Amino acid sequence: MSVVLDRRKMVLLMGTAFVAACAPKAPAVVDPAASVPPEVLQRYAALTDNGFDIPAVPPRYLTPENIRSEVDLAITDAPGTIVIDPWQRYLYFILPGNRATRYRVAVGDQGRSFSGEAVAQYDRNWPSWRPTDNMIREFPDMYGPYKNGLEGGLKNPLGARAIYLFRGKVDTYYRIHGTNEVASVGHATSAGCIRMYNQDAIHLAATYRRGAKVLVLTEAQSQAAFGAFVPATTPYSGGSFSDYIRTDPVPTDPSLYADS
Template sequence: MPNLTRRALLISTPFVLSGCVSAGRETVSVKPVIPAEYTAMYSAVEGEPFPVKAADLRRVDPQFYRREVDYPTSEPTGTIVVDTAARYLYLVGENGRALRYGIGVGKAGLEFEGEGVVQYKREWPRWTPTQAMIAREPERYGPLAGGMEPGVLNPLGPRALYLFKNGVDTLYRIHGTTEDWTIGKAVSSGCIRLLNQDIIDLYRRVPPRTRVVVLQGPSTVPPATA
């Protein structure tokens, strides 16, 4: 994994949050000011077989933007740590640092805990609903039992990492999303979703066989600081 350095990664920047200020008798609504670094980080992605639009950062809490943070952990460099309670995914770097991504956690993302490996990864993957999903909502998912082709409507987005344990598919996926507003939230479907720009970034940093640690319930990892 490429070394995580302050020069290579964008770090925390102060934000002007939305709110209202009083100007005499008139109340003026102040829109959030998003730093140019993040506007560029989450701009439309060129050179893809399908469009990847700019993320709507107005709908994402700034704490879930990608950044490098202090992260004291005993996990070795290159490990992915998914903290479902905190809604963060960490890529452990060197010298007590990590690259932190905001995530949305779907129902399937709460059904695995412990260690696994990225068995393989795919660009613009196909998606197939599980048998449980088909049984639960046959009218919705039954027609997709044979799989859904890649594209802008595919719920896995432009990239996906597939988690196995002891050679067995856990059905746990780390993937993209077109629903920017779900980052930082619990959602009804899917596993672990990142903004599309973030899953593309993570995908290029981690090779197959990357170790993944999934934490459920109250976080057991010391809180990270920017």
């Protein structure tokens, strides 16, 4: 009797092992940070600024096209000039020797409606923000609660820094600023001017000089200089960045990342 039971146990064990061997294996969990160079992770690490704790940029967004880097840029404008390409979604800070620091930006309808020259008149740390009267009129539910303004802070849409652009003595209401929606960087969205990671906004604000020339490219100028833009990133719908998951993998080739 015991022999029969032992045989049955063996058959059951063999069957269980066979099913386990044939079952699909769970995909391995890959840490996105493992393929991002340490210096890039440090560049976008969490930091405390003026009493506010800025979170680190999640590694899944730190692809080579999204990180601050130094690039070749043959342009006749003097070093210190800021060139904004809202169509390719980059901002360039011109350096000597046909070089530039390149920042990835997000651009909204306001960002694509402005072109030509301006002056970077001044900047503010953790600026306050108030929606325009038109924004309040068109979207009262969204912007009405902020009609009296919103103090600077982590929930403020202007982020850690804002650079204010003027023409002569006239405010253009065109801003270069940080953002708390890190997933939007590199994308065209429905609202806003030129937005960048807070870490990059702090870097640019510390680098530029007040009164610097700013050149915002038209779509024709962008195409002439860089070609037609084909977005390489997943479209951003404007949802919460905490719910936004990239579907394309983080590149693993360290040579794709440039130092800055």
